[in-house]
Amino acid sequence: LPAGLSQWFPALEVLDVSGTGLTEMGTELLSLPCLHTLLAKNNRLGGPGSLPKGLGQAPLARSLRVLNLSGNRFSEVPPALLQLRGLRSLSLGGNRLHGIPPDIQELQSLEFLYLGGNFITAIPPELGNLPSLRYLVLCDNKIQSIPPQLAQLHSLRSLSLHNNLLTYLPREILNLVHLDELSLRGNPLVVRFVRDLTYNPPSLQELAGRTIKTRNVPYTPSDLPESLVRYLSLASNCPNPKCGGVYFDSCVRQIKFVDFCGKYRLPLMHYLCSPECSSPFSSASQSSTSQSESDSEDEASVAAHRMQKVLLG
Amino acid sequence: MEQPVQTETWKARSLEELVRILHQIFAEDKVSVDEVQALMESYESNPEEWLQYAKFDQYRYTRNLVDNGNGKFNLMILCWGEGHGSSIHDHTDSHCFMKILQGNLKETLFEWPEKKGNGEMTKKSERALRENQCAYINDSIGLHRVENISHTEPAVSLHLYSPPFNSCNTFDQRTGHKHKVTMTFYSQFGERTVC
Numbered sequence: 001l002p003a004g005l006s007q008w009f010p011a012l013e014v015l016d017v018s019g020t021g022l023t024e025m026g027t028e029l030l031s032l033p034c035l036h037t038l039l040a041k042n043n044r045l046g047g048p049g050s051l052p053k054g055l056g057q058a059p060l061a062r063s064l065r066v067l068n069l070s071g072n073r074f075s076e077v078p079p080a081l082l083q084l085r086g087l088r089s090l091s092l093g094g095n096r097l098h099g100i101p102p103d104i105q106e107l108q109s110l111e112f113l114y115l116g117g118n119f120i121t122a123i124p125p126e127l128g129n130l131p132s133l134r135y136l137v138l139c140d141n142k143i144q145s146i147p148p149q150l151a152q153l154h155s156l157r158s159l160s161l162h163n164n165l166l167t168y169l170p171r172e173i174l175n176l177v178h179l180d181e182l183s184l185r186g187n188p189l190v191v192r193f194v195r196d197l198t199y200n201p202p203s204l205q206e207l208a209g210r211t212i213k214t215r216n217v218p219y220t221p222s223d224l225p226e227s228l229v230r231y232l233s234l235a236s237n238c239p240n241p242k243c244g245g246v247y248f249d250s251c252v253r254q255i256k257f258v259d260f261c262g263k264y265r266l267p268l269m270h271y272l273c274s275p276e277c278s279s280p281f282s283s284a285s286q287s288s289t290s291q292s293e294s295d296s297e298d299e300a301s302v303a304a305h306r307m308q309k310v311l312l313g
Numbered sequence: 314m315e316q317p318v319q320t321e322t323w324k325a326r327s328l329e330e331l332v333r334i335l336h337q338i339f340a341e342d343k344v345s346v347d348e349v350q351a352l353m354e355s356y357e358s359n360p361e362e363w364l365q366y367a368k369f370d371q372y373r374y375t376r377n378l379v380d381n382g383n384g385k386f387n388l389m390i391l392c393w394g395e396g397h398g399s400s401i402h403d404h405t406d407s408h409c410f411m412k413i414l415q416g417n418l419k420e421t422l423f424e425w426p427e428k429k430g431n432g433e434m435t436k437k438s439e440r441a442l443r444e445n446q447c448a449y450i451n452d453s454i455g456l457h458r459v460e461n462i463s464h465t466e467p468a469v470s471l472h473l474y475s476p477p478f479n480s481c482n483t484f485d486q487r488t489g490h491k492h493k494v495t496m497t498f499y500s501q502f503g504e505r506t507v508c
Contacts, residue, residue: 041465042465070395070464070465071464071465091395093395093396093464093465094463094464094465112371114395114396114464116395116396116464117396117464135371135372137395137396139396140396140462140464157372158372158373160396162398180372181372181373183398185486189487
């Protein structure tokens with residue numbers, strides 16, 4: 001960036017330096033108090049010094065709303081970027097990212113996050129802590145699974161997951177009430193009924209914990225060591241509506257198919273409290289069709305209501 | 314459409330002229346697919362002429378009506394943000410011309426699924442369409458998916474459909490199951506359509 005930029009244009013609000021071959025953006029940025037949009041796509045940014053030091057203390061940290069760094073050479077999200085607290089829209093599409101830092105949750109105002117076209121293999125659960133996020137693009141990466149915490153993105157309207165390595169989705173995805181669009185094509189989604197047969201039987205501690213929870217055995221923090229009080233608070237509810245039981249660490253992973261709008265069958269991962277806790281038809285039926293029809297009727301009607309447009313393919 | 318005896322070689326020097334010549338061609342009883350395709354391709358995209366129709370949406374691609382061809386055709390501009398793509402769809406027995414005005418689009422052709430489709434749909438071919446190139450498809454050729462696979466550049470395309478249609482089928486690539494959908498316009502004649 002040319003030296004003296006902030007002296008010549010102190011009222012600068014939009015700066016577009018895309019396609020200029022920039023390798024770093026220096027301290028000139030720090031003195032632009034009105035800048036709300038910075039477009040720097042298709043450059044050679046990505047090395048140290050791509051973003052100036054002291055970004056978190058600069059006026060930019062509060063004023064910047066839109067940052068486009070797509071088509072550069074970032075192999076990690078620069079930590080300085082996470083100090084831009086006012087950021088609403090961030091694009092790092094077409095870079096060389098291998099992951100997403102958990103501190104992404106610092107960007108509490110984020111509404112639009114584009115991370116398509118990178119080498120991302122996993123998603124941190126902290127990504128679910130962005131309450132204003134409406135549009136999340138993760139397409140064209142190497143993602144193998146979605147953490148259930150993404151279901152906490154209650155503002156999410158559009159989720160792009162196409163061309164990844166997903167075999168199933170967490171069932172919590174059904175909780176995204178405002179999700180209008182979901183793209184899943186180009187993933188090796190499981191199409192046949194799968195049951196994980198490696199079930200580790202619950203420990204005595206787990207069995208005791210389950211009994212306390214399901215029979216509502218009363219206790220106070222003074223009755224138990226702190227570690228057990230904490231343990232009891234981690235109980236998860238078995239999603240089988242006919243069960244009502246809980247589990248702690250020992251659970252069965254099972255893939256169930258849920259019909260959306262009577263058209264698509266999505267494989268969702270369920271955690272059940274025991275192998276017996278699946279459908280009445282579980283042992284008898286080998287056919288995935290009857291299995292999913294009987295199990296997922298309730299879920300299917302809920303899902304059909306909530307997800308109107310599933311762009312599977 | 315059938316081949317008329319004489320095929321004109323048109324050169325549209327502006328978007329306005331393109332529309333004018335299209336009206337002329339479609340006023341006839343018989344229209345040639347090759348003629349329309351050549352005409353569309355002859356127009357050299359000039360953003361100043363179509364920027365007013367190019368309204369982008371953050372979440373998905375938009376359809377912006379430019380001209381309704383006296384009922385004979387619909388001419389519209391589609392705006393594709395980074396990563397935006399369509400589902401696999403048919404063209405309701407109409408002719409579809411697609412010209413790239415800006416950026417690039419990837420077109421993937423698919424075979425029609427078997428009657429009671431129950432398997433992965435068969436990809437026939439795919440290609441990258443460049444600026445000013447004009448592609449053509451109809452139901453007898455097959456189905457297609459159109460996508461802007463760029464993560465850095467938006468894309469804009471000019472589409473002509475004849476006869477006009479407002480519903481089509483979308484297909485699930487994994488199963489071949491189809492589903493009828495109604496399409497809407499994001500804007501018409503440069504004005505945002507209120508939903």
